[in-house]
Amino acid sequence: xxxxxxxxxxxxxxxxxxxxxxxxxxxxxxxxxxxxxxxxxxxxxxxxxxxxxxxxxxxxxxxxxxxxxxxxxxxxxxxxxxxxxxxxxxxxxxxxxxxxxxxxxxxxxxxxxxxxxxxxxxxxxxxxxxxxxxxxxxxxxxxxxxxxxxxxxxxxxxxxxx
Amino acid sequence: xxxxxxxxxxxxxxxxxxxxxxxxxxxxxxxxxxxxxxxxxxxxxxxxxxxxxxxxxxxxxxxxxxxxxxxxxxxxxxxxxxxxxxxxxxxxxxxxxxxxxxxxxxxxxxxxxxxxxxxxxxxxxxxxxxxxxxxxxxxxxxxxxxxxxxxxxxxxxxxxxxxxxxxxxxxxxxxxxxxxxxxxxxxxxxxxxxxxxxxxxxxxxxxxxxxxxxxxxxxxxxxxxxxxxxxxxxxxxxxxxxxxxxxxxxxxxxxxxxxxxxxxxxxxxxxxxxxxxxxxxxxxxxxxxxxxxxxxxxxxxxxxxxxxxxxxxxxxxxxxxxxxxxxxxxxxxxxxxxxxxxxxxxxxxxxxxxxxxxxxxxxxxxxxxxxxxxxxxxxxxxxxxxxxxxxxxxxxxxxxxxxxxxxxxxxxxxxxxxxxxxxxxxxxxxxxxxxxxxxxxxxxxxxxxxxxxxxxxxxxxxxxxxxxxxxxxxxxxxxxxxxxxxxxxxxxxxxxxxxxxxxxxxxxxxxxxxxxxxxxxxxxxxxxxxxxxxxxxxxxxxxxxxxxxxxxxxxxxxxxxxxxxxxxxxxxxxxxxxxxxxxxxxxxxxxxxxxxxxxxxxxxxxxxxxxxxxxxxxxxxxxxxxxxxxxxx
Ligand SMILES: Cc1cc2nc3c(=O)[nH]c(=O)nc-3n(C[C@H](O)[C@H](O)[C@H](O)COP(=O)(O)O)c2cc1C
Ligand code: FES
Numbered sequence: 001x002x003x004x005x006x007x008x009x010x011x012x013x014x015x016x017x018x019x020x021x022x023x024x025x026x027x028x029x030x031x032x033x034x035x036x037x038x039x040x041x042x043x044x045x046x047x048x049x050x051x052x053x054x055x056x057x058x059x060x061x062x063x064x065x066x067x068x069x070x071x072x073x074x075x076x077x078x079x080x081x082x083x084x085x086x087x088x089x090x091x092x093x094x095x096x097x098x099x100x101x102x103x104x105x106x107x108x109x110x111x112x113x114x115x116x117x118x119x120x121x122x123x124x125x126x127x128x129x130x131x132x133x134x135x136x137x138x139x140x141x142x143x144x145x146x147x148x149x150x151x152x153x154x155x156x157x158x159x160x161x162x
Numbered sequence: 163x164x165x166x167x168x169x170x171x172x173x174x175x176x177x178x179x180x181x182x183x184x185x186x187x188x189x190x191x192x193x194x195x196x197x198x199x200x201x202x203x204x205x206x207x208x209x210x211x212x213x214x215x216x217x218x219x220x221x222x223x224x225x226x227x228x229x230x231x232x233x234x235x236x237x238x239x240x241x242x243x244x245x246x247x248x249x250x251x252x253x254x255x256x257x258x259x260x261x262x263x264x265x266x267x268x269x270x271x272x273x274x275x276x277x278x279x280x281x282x283x284x285x286x287x288x289x290x291x292x293x294x295x296x297x298x299x300x301x302x303x304x305x306x307x308x309x310x311x312x313x314x315x316x317x318x319x320x321x322x323x324x325x326x327x328x329x330x331x332x333x334x335x336x337x338x339x340x341x342x343x344x345x346x347x348x349x350x351x352x353x354x355x356x357x358x359x360x361x362x363x364x365x366x367x368x369x370x371x372x373x374x375x376x377x378x379x380x381x382x383x384x385x386x387x388x389x390x391x392x393x394x395x396x397x398x399x400x401x402x403x404x405x406x407x408x409x410x411x412x413x414x415x416x417x418x419x420x421x422x423x424x425x426x427x428x429x430x431x432x433x434x435x436x437x438x439x440x441x442x443x444x445x446x447x448x449x450x451x452x453x454x455x456x457x458x459x460x461x462x463x464x465x466x467x468x469x470x471x472x473x474x475x476x477x478x479x480x481x482x483x484x485x486x487x488x489x490x491x492x493x494x495x496x497x498x499x500x501x502x503x504x505x506x507x508x509x510x511x512x513x514x515x516x517x518x519x520x521x522x523x524x525x526x527x528x529x530x531x532x533x534x535x536x537x538x539x540x541x542x543x544x545x546x547x548x549x550x551x552x553x554x555x556x557x558x559x560x561x562x563x564x565x566x567x568x569x570x571x572x573x574x575x576x577x578x579x580x581x582x583x584x585x586x587x588x589x590x591x592x593x594x595x596x597x598x599x600x601x602x603x604x605x606x607x608x609x610x611x612x613x614x615x616x617x618x619x620x621x622x623x624x625x626x627x628x629x630x631x632x633x634x635x636x637x638x639x640x641x642x643x644x645x646x647x648x649x650x651x652x653x654x655x656x657x658x659x660x661x662x663x664x665x666x667x668x669x670x671x672x673x674x675x676x677x678x679x680x681x682x683x684x685x686x687x688x689x690x691x692x693x694x695x696x697x698x699x700x701x702x703x704x705x706x707x708x709x710x711x712x713x714x715x716x717x718x719x720x721x722x723x724x725x726x727x728x729x730x731x732x733x734x735x736x737x738x739x740x741x742x743x744x745x746x747x748x749x750x751x752x753x754x755x756x757x758x759x760x761x762x763x764x765x766x767x768x769x770x771x772x773x774x775x776x777x778x779x780x781x782x783x784x785x786x787x788x789x790x791x792x793x794x795x
Pocket of ligand 1: 397480482484486519699
């Protein structure tokens, strides 16, 4: 079943079909589907009259757009200045090693996507890690391991320990 | 409250005169019982991340469990950032003003019983001075608040940002009403010039002068003209603009509408960083509410002036904070900056005259119109008037939002308000201005924090981040951090920025590995000059600042890396080794179990050892050891 097409048109109708709404549309698609598929990109271009090459140049210019599907869980580590000073990079290094992906990537089994961000405005509780929009304050590698274990375990339970 | 007042407050009514606003305000105030207890729970980013929402829920539940008499039913109110983020979740109980810190859901029942039903403090949850042990009950007593001068963020943490009536009760939109009913657009600009306000987004350009040149551009080119809010706040480690938009969105809107009136703009844009979903939500709610009260949209307060605005969400590009890049982004394109042969006040958004100001700049405007430009200019110091909101973060006791008059000495902010780095030690340096700013060493701790003084010591005001560093922070690492950040964020259009930044970062990479030579420091300086002269926009031309200031004030530390192959702060991975102190190690094995490289060996209850050749220097052992037995050298 392809979710694209079910309410893509509803998103299209939110804005006038003009080039200035390109970014608005891409953002809404991204937040509904987690990424921008080739089909939805084509649809956005038809709607706004922006050439496909231009739309891709926009989508690749801005960091928040993804062109490939996101994993089941998104782990974001803050690398803003405060989090950097308190060891944010170490969390990223360790996550990269444990998940076998580079920041920005998704694990082969599509379970995890690892991303970095620059300051979430929660510098007081740095370093900050966010898992599927839930904030984890004052992260340490140990706490990170515990969270990772929990997420993996949760997945196993859901698929009935196959 | 009379029934008719209650009914009037139920549904928004379209205000048609400044008198209407005044009446509404009085009605709201009359409807509020000043003695009714209110539990004010901070919902700023820091407190929410620490569990603020669960705390608010616990209070709501606690109140209904306590079955309190409906007439005196205390309210739970959620607000924007109350400021002292490092001690969150924060809760204040009104009307007595008791301040509670690090509140957990389990504390709600006790606070309700003692401080809501009675007026007793719960001292274990109150601010305790780390040095003297003194307990402070209210904001007025806590030095962190007492030593500030909160004007722009005065209402943040007090009002419910999702309820316009709460803002109106504290005076929101009264400056707008005054401007529309008693001032001409020319007079507004004149007042701005008198105030001496300089833009809070980084460059510190006088706002009045910017508006004046916009008026001149309009004379030549005619209208439309646009007003734009820069809410991109890209500086990684700054959240004051986010806190303002989240905590008092009406202040930004009111400022924007006043600006629009002064320039004759009918349309405005708010460009807000994508990472601030709550700011976007609160601004959207604020606009909808302002429209329904007739404070925005067609014929505002029946003055004949109409104005509306829309929000553009950023999409994750630091360079889009730069004015020309921001305009291209609003136009729906990739946010590449363009050379500024033509100023944006003449040719900005859609090629039209445009005034772009920072969030905090806009939020200052209602204050200026309220008190008058001359009065405003008395705050702060002559060439930097007013107050500035800072984000105090890093190795400092009190992390949070701080507002002080311009010209306040650095030590007052970091030591007196911020409580210093802790342990009575001096700070090593304070980084101001983010990636475009610089590091100010402890020896310059008395530097007045204003635009010109900061520039004089090689740094800059920037947007207002203040990152405190202690002796465990390495200046080479910080320089490298900012260069890497800017290298990733550079749009790549101009060569000095694209190649210059990479080369500078490579040199610092080498330094962090103990490679390179003192001659490389010369190279860094000459590359910096090339960037300053040749980069297309200020992202590149200000990029060398963090490196230049650290070379200026901490050259020894750079030399220690290349000549002695040491990182004195113990940060640069290639130059440090982890080892175990056999005196302190009791053989608990916790480090050995957690070591990802499996390079820690030793028998149970006997001192362990680290095989340095296998060590990844990940620092997990340091984190796990409860006996302080692991040291870095
Ligand atoms: C790379 C770069 C990033 C910037 N980011 C921001 C920002 O996030 N917020 C902001 O208000 N100004 C930012 N600025 C400054 C703006 O270009 C502009 O000067 C400012 O918004 C004008 O408003 P002001 O006069 O009220 O300060 C940035 C500038 C550069 C060169
Ligand atoms: S630096 Fe990570 S939240 Fe601000």
